[in-house]
Amino acid sequence: MLHRPLPSPSALSSDCWTPFHARLHQLLQRRSLLPTRSRLLLAVSGGQDSLALVQLLRGLQPHWHWSLAIAHCDHGWRSDSTANAEHLRQLADQWQLPFYCQRSPEPPRSEAAARTWRYQVLEAIAADIDAALLVTGHTASDRAETLLYNLTRGSHLQGLASLRWQRSLSDRLTLVRPFLGFTRAETSKMVQQFQLPVWEDSTNRDRRFARNRLRLEVLPQLRQINPQCDRHLANTAELLADEADWLAELTEQVYQQSLSEKGLCRSQLAQQPIALQRRVLHAFLQDQLQRSPSTVQVEELRQLITAPQGSCSSSLPQRRVAVVAGDWLRLQSVDD
Ligand SMILES: Nc1ncnc2c1ncn2[C@@H]1O[C@H](COP(=O)(O)OP(=O)(O)OP(=O)(O)O)[C@@H](O)[C@H]1O
Structure with a gap:
């Protein structure tokens, strides 16, 4: 398990502008994902993707004038989960960002139960601080994995198109995934370049979970066939999402015309x-x-x-x- 010591505050400075910042800046302009001056609740696990997300958004903050806050959900699954949460609290302190953390009363019994609990907590925190946007660190590689995973289980078009750029969680909260524009290989480069103190989650290496086997065994094989396969698979999901939306509209029209x-x-x-x-x-x-x-x-x-x-x-x-x-x-x- 790799626990990097916290770097000096200067290494965590947000004032450097890199090609990664420029790309995210342009992507946000093109897709209008995170409007100027909005309050953003950043969901941070401590892994490489969400830490890289915070770093880039901090760098872009002076241009967009967002108000940023960090939320962490401690599932209590691992013996080091409290230490992970404490590590993030210190990091948020150094970054001078408000930090909200909640621990599950008892460890969730499955990945699905954990996700349900996590989103309940994140929604409650967002409501408390009046944030209308919840931002996660999902990447193009997560999108590729989701596409493959759903394919193996048999899926309709919507399932293959999943992990959208944004999704409504309630009347008051929208989930936004600006990092779908980057692969995990790129967030790994960000972590090195910005010396981010990633807290490695040992359960990510547990091959009993199908998602981990896809990430650790299947995708590396596919990258030998095409090194850009994460991006290609994610692009396929994107095209399918547009087609799924168009078909859903068409279905609704025909349904309404045929119904009496x-x-x-x-x-x-x-x-x-x-x-x-x-x-x-x-x-x-x-x-x-x-x-x-x-x-x-x-x-x-x-x-x-x-x-x-x-x-x-x-x-x-x-x-x-x-x-x-x-x-x-x-x-x-x-x-x-
Ligand atoms: N315990 C958590 N607390 C807060 N947010 C979380 C937590 N776990 C996941 N998330 C959010 O959901 C996103 C996707 O989660 P996933 O489980 O795929 O990633 P991870 O391996 O835990 O971490 P990361 O994506 O940061 O490398 C994360 O990027 C993060 O924004």
Whole structure:
């Protein structure tokens, strides 16, 4: 485990301007991610990405006049987690930034539980300090990993397009990921160049976690095929995100056109490409059942678009079935 001593305050100075600062500055201008004078809550684990994020944002602060604060969530997972939090507190002191830290009452049982708890804490801190933007250090490499991970589990387009530049967490808080413009190899260079005291998380090396195996075993292999594969995979996710958004809009239009109190209009749906039929039927079932339908259920309904009068699907949740009534496809109780 590598714990670097805190460097002297001069090494942590934010006044140097590097090509990394210039790139982030331009990216923020182009994407309007972090408006001038906004209050930013920076989520910092102590790893290389989030420390590099703080360093660059501190450097850009005089140009954008943000008010910056740091938040750390201590999962209590590792024996050194309190020391990690204390290390960050001292660093925030040196950086003269407000520091907020919360420890989990008991260690979360899974990665997913940890993430849920972490975002609850971060949202509460953001509300306390009136910050509308929460900024994380997710990189293009995280985006590449997420794309690969979701592919291995089987995913629809939205899943492959995940890790967006921004995402709404609530009415009052937006999550922003400006570091998607950098790879992990680049944040590693930043850490060296700015002598940032990274606190290495030993669980990142634990190969029992699928994400770690992807990061430590699969991606290095893929980089032998193409050294730029992190960036290419992240760019693919970006293109897919635009296509997913466009398809979602189209789906909503067709759904609204085909829907009436009688059900879904079969002749309207029959004119649409199969991909749109599936999406509209998915939206219809989701609305009717208030839960995400399975692929099999959607496919069954798709067969009903051209099925004879009176045909019906097999039983759906809540003792319901889909039935063909003339030009309409509707859900009714199995008891009717
Ligand atoms: N314990 C935490 N407290 C606050 N923010 C966190 C914490 N863990 C993760 N984050 C935020 O979520 C981002 C992505 O988390 P992830 O687990 O992929 O990274 P990490 O390996 O923990 O650290 P880093 O991304 O800083 O190198 C981090 O960059 C950071 O902004």
